[in-house]
Each structure stands twice: as C-alpha cells, then as structure tokens.
Amino acid sequence: MVTIKQIAKAVGVSSATVSRVLNYDPALSISPAKRQAVIETAEALNYETPRNRNRGAKNGGARASGARGGQAPGSHPDDNRLPRLALVHFLEPSEELSDPYYIGVRLGIENRCKDLKTEIIKVYHSDDLPSPALLQGATGVIVVGKHSAREIDWLKPNSRHLVFADFNPRRDDIDCVFCDLGAATRGLLDNLDATGYQRIGFIGSFENIDGHAEPYGEQRCRSYIDWCREKGRFDEDLLVLGNICDSGQNLRLETGYMLAQKLLAVAPLPDAIVTANDNMAIGAYRAIQEAGLSIPEDIAVVSFNDIPVAQFMNPPLSTVRIGGEHVGEAAVDLLLEQIAGRDFNKKVIIPTRMIWRQSSRAPEGQVPTSAE
Structure with missing residues (x-):
C-alpha cells in the first residue's frame, strides 16, 4: 500500500504537507503547482486516504482510487476508476x-x-x-x-x-x-577492427519518415557509413538495405535472408557482417549456411538486441544487448x-552491453558468453 511518506518523497515536500493537501486543509499555504503535484502523484500511485479505505470496508471492500483532480476524495463520480x-x-x-x-x-x-x-x-x-x-x-x-x-x-x-x-x-x-545505438555501433565496429576484421558488411533498413524512405538515416546505418569513411574503407557494395515493413507486414527474418544473399554475391566476400537486429541475423545465418559457408570461420556475424533465441542459435550469436x-x-x-x-525536461540514455558469443572472434580479454 502506498504511504503518505512515499508521496512526500516523490514530490519533495513533507509528509505533513501531503496529508494536509489530501485532506484539503484551507489554512495550508502552498503553491497551486505544488498542490497539483501532490494530488496527481497520489492519483498516479493509487493512494487511498484512510477515509476512502474505511468507506470501502463498509461497502463490502469496494476500492476507491484516492485523490483525483481538485475534488475531495470520494466526491468524483468516477472515483472508483483507477488512474x-x-x-x-x-x-x-x-x-x-x-x-x-x-x-x-x-x-x-x-x-x-x-x-x-x-x-x-x-x-x-x-x-x-x-x-x-x-x-x-x-x-x-x-x-x-x-x-x-x-x-x-x-x-x-x-x-x-x-x-x-x-x-x-x-x-x-x-x-x-x-x-544510443549510434555510439553502440561505433563501439562494435571498433571491437571488430581490433580483432582483425577488415572487410565488414552491413545489413539494415531504410529510415521511414512521414511515409518516405530515407536510405541512410537510421542511426546504426549512419554510424556504420561514417566509421567506414573515417577508416578509408567504405565500400558501397558492402552496404545493403531493405524495407522491414513491406506490405504492412514485419518481414525482418525474410529481409535479413534476402539482403544477406545480395551481400554474399559481392567479391571478395566480407569477413564479417553486422545486422541491424537479431531477426535479420537469423535470416543471414540461413543465407550463409545455404551458400556452404561456415560461421564464424568464413564469415562472422554480429547484431543488435540480444533477443532470447540469440544464445541458442548455431553458433550462438554475438550481439549488442539493448535493455528494452x-x-x-x-x-x-x-x-x-x-x-x-518536475518543471524541466530530461533525456535518459540506457547503456548497451556487448555480448560476445561464438559467431565472431571476441576482443582480447573478452571471454565469449555461453548459453545463459
């Protein structure tokens, strides 16, 4: 059960202030913004005043949702509705x-x-x-x-x-x-470069903006291009992109398969392939194996997301873990x-983590992860 103390901590006021706001003490001196913050926080956390809890018990345990808007608890016609x-x-x-x-x-x-x-x-x-x-x-x-x-x-x-x-x-x-998938891509490419991979291909998707496909706008693709150009190694033949939502259907598995086939037609072959997500990597695995090639001996594959099936692929997939x-x-x-x-805006960046498995060489000091 949510307490007044928890609401006070969330808003940054004293427990006594929260109590007086929720009991609509007319003598309390508090700004309208802070009063509204207390009320809305109590609503969001589903706080129930003792008065409402007692009323619920008398009415056979019916649950009230606590303070709502500027109304006294229990007075709103929708008071039993959850926030x-x-x-x-x-x-x-x-x-x-x-x-x-x-x-x-x-x-x-x-x-x-x-x-x-x-x-x-x-x-x-x-x-x-x-x-x-x-x-x-x-x-x-x-x-x-x-x-x-x-x-x-x-x-x-x-x-x-x-x-x-x-x-x-x-x-x-x-x-x-x-x-920050752009930074994660650069880190991944730096690691592949450090382990000796030189001819690195990329399989990704178009950036769809307002219904129009922008070929190189997706941040993993953009970072791949920028990184390769900085190294003086950009090769247009090693970059293949497709639309992941053709005909309104999610075709990432099939898209990865078809794009990998295009990449495997390039000579000389890439020694590593980066796919924009693990679903695409699954499709790429099939194309590589159908071509009679071995992962990672002939071509390494690395990806993004670390979906549950990644650790059970053959071989287990090296991938950037994104904490969805x-x-x-x-x-x-x-x-x-x-x-x-809170009266200012925030941008929060959740860190990614590289999970090295057997589909590629791991950098020095990194031990490939077994099935978890």
Whole structure:
C-alpha cells in the first residue's frame, strides 16, 4: 500500500504537507503547482486516504482510487476508476509480436505500472491518430518508437504529461528515454577492427519518415557509413538495405535472408557482417549456411538486441544487448517525475552491453558468453 511518506518523497515536500493537501486543509499555504503535484502523484500511485479505505470496508471492500483532480476524495463520480496512463505504440500488434525487443519495452512499462497499481491503456499504430479524449483523459502518455514531426506536434498539446520511449525526438521540450545505438555501433565496429576484421558488411533498413524512405538515416546505418569513411574503407557494395515493413507486414527474418544473399554475391566476400537486429541475423545465418559457408570461420556475424533465441542459435550469436524492459521502466519513472512537479525536461540514455558469443572472434580479454 502506498504511504503518505512515499508521496512526500516523490514530490519533495513533507509528509505533513501531503496529508494536509489530501485532506484539503484551507489554512495550508502552498503553491497551486505544488498542490497539483501532490494530488496527481497520489492519483498516479493509487493512494487511498484512510477515509476512502474505511468507506470501502463498509461497502463490502469496494476500492476507491484516492485523490483525483481538485475534488475531495470520494466526491468524483468516477472515483472508483483507477488512474490511467496511455501507451501509444508505433507498431501494430502483429508487428510487435514478431519483434521481441519491443515486447520487452512494453512489458517494462506494464510491469512498472503493475507495481504502482496504475491502469495502462494501449493504443497501437493505425492510419489515424488516437482520440484526443483518450489522451486528455489519461494522467500521462508514453509513446513507444519513432513518430513523425507531425505526430509529435499533435501528441504534445493533447497529453497532460508526455514521454517518448525508444526514440529521441530531438526536442528540448519533451522527455525521452532511449539507447544510443549510434555510439553502440561505433563501439562494435571498433571491437571488430581490433580483432582483425577488415572487410565488414552491413545489413539494415531504410529510415521511414512521414511515409518516405530515407536510405541512410537510421542511426546504426549512419554510424556504420561514417566509421567506414573515417577508416578509408567504405565500400558501397558492402552496404545493403531493405524495407522491414513491406506490405504492412514485419518481414525482418525474410529481409535479413534476402539482403544477406545480395551481400554474399559481392567479391571478395566480407569477413564479417553486422545486422541491424537479431531477426535479420537469423535470416543471414540461413543465407550463409545455404551458400556452404561456415560461421564464424568464413564469415562472422554480429547484431543488435540480444533477443532470447540469440544464445541458442548455431553458433550462438554475438550481439549488442539493448535493455528494452529498462527503457520501458525508465519511461514510467520519467512520467511520474513530471506528475510530481518536475518543471524541466530530461533525456535518459540506457547503456548497451556487448555480448560476445561464438559467431565472431571476441576482443582480447573478452571471454565469449555461453548459453545463459
């Protein structure tokens, strides 16, 4: 059960102040912003005043949601409704199910909300923007994944509190949490270079912005190009890209397979292939093995995400671990900070971690990880 002390800590006031706000003490001197922060934090954490708990017991255990808006506890007609957060996802449900990373992001959000006893309403991608009433009726909104400037401009004024997860909108007025995949790509390439790989290919996807494909905008691809040019080793034949959402379907496995076939037609062959995600790596494995080549003896394969199946591939896949669940959890925490009254914006970067397995040579001092 959430306590007054926990609410006081979240908002940065004394427990006595929280108690007086929630009991609507008219003699209390406090700024309107701080008073609202106390009320909204109590709502988000599903705090129940003793008065509401006693009323619930008398009524057969019916649960009240505590302080809401500017109303006295118990006086709002919707007082039995749990406080709500809205999750707006850039993928359709079928697309999300084929991508374990984004399932992890969503589970991180849902599990954090479950711990806080906060209701979460999920709104998946469609051709239409969500209902303004749905967003405006939520205490806060978490937006998962990449959205266009037009969508961001619409979401901002229609959300009481707003956080982007797994996307940096590059705006100073919006909270976001993400992993720096550009820096992770450079680190990965530095390690491959240090272990002797010289001819490194890349399999990735187009950046889709407002319905238009930008060939080299995706940050892993951009970092790969920049790194290769700095080394004087950029070869256009070693860079193959495709659309991961052809015909509205998530085709990352098939896309990885088809793009790897194109890369294997290049002479001389690459000695290592970097794929933008583990699903693409699975497709690349098939293409390499069908060509009669061996991993990693003929071609090394490294990737991103560290989905659960990566450690059970043959050979186990070297991959950059991206903490999807941590991204989701941090997004909820940022939202709670906003609700508690934080009046400046934050960008949180969740670190990545390279997991070396048997699909490539590991740098000196790094022991390949066995199945976990």
